[in-house]
Amino acid sequence: MRAFLLGLGRGATHEGRVQSVHNFGVFVNLDGEPDDQCTGFIRGPELSWRRIDHPADAVTAGQRVVGEIIDIDTRRGQVQLSLKALQVDPLVPFTDQAGMVTTGQVTKLIPFGAFVRVADGVEGLVHNTEFRDEPVEHPGQIVSEGDEITVRIAEVDLVRRRLTLSAGNLPRNGKRSLL
Structure with missing residues (x-):
């Protein structure tokens, strides 16, 4: 087995x-x-x-996979x-899109904001201070999970893998008014 690992x-x-x-x-049983x-x-x-909730959302037992080797521990x-290393990073096309207005679905509410999916594999955060002129205490006062809302891409940070969104002063497209 050691010789096999050293050959990788x-x-x-x-x-x-x-x-x-x-x-x-x-x-994974390696070929x-x-x-x-x-x-x-x-x-x-x-x-x-x-974003996946459980690894079973991405693969199943018995499935064949191809992955990039990121570490080899010959001792263990x-x-x-x-698998992700061989996939195109869906955030890259958004690199020069700061200022763009788009719609997205609210996927998760957290105490300080809401995550909004703007494309497959791309979610950004609308902070409570970015829903309207006055901050809200909780995003649930403005939106619910599943709502379709209009957002502006405020910042794209590829290094930290963050998409910052704003929903203030934009046309209404959701179930609730953001104003």
Whole structure:
């Protein structure tokens, strides 16, 4: 098994079959592994650019996958893979879109704002201070999960993977008035 692991390289792609799916990640039987042991592992955040609630939302046991090798631990006999590394980052097309007005669906309310999906795999935060001129105490006073609202892209931060949105002073498109 050690020789197999030493023959792998970071950044290379490798195929395998999902052996099991757990809350914390996915174990993969790697093709070519001589002892047929489960040596591949994909952490939840490395499964997809999309927000997923559980790894089973991205893969199923028995499914064939191709991932990029991001770490090899010869001592523990484990290879960490990333499916996300081989997918196009959906935030990149928004890099130069600051100021653009679009619509999106409210996906989650949190005490200080609301997350809004503006494209598949792309969600941004409308902070409570960005709903109207006066801040609101909780976004539930303005919107509900599932509402379709109009937002302005305020900032795109690729390094921190954040999309900052504003909903103040925009045309109404939701179930509730934002004014």
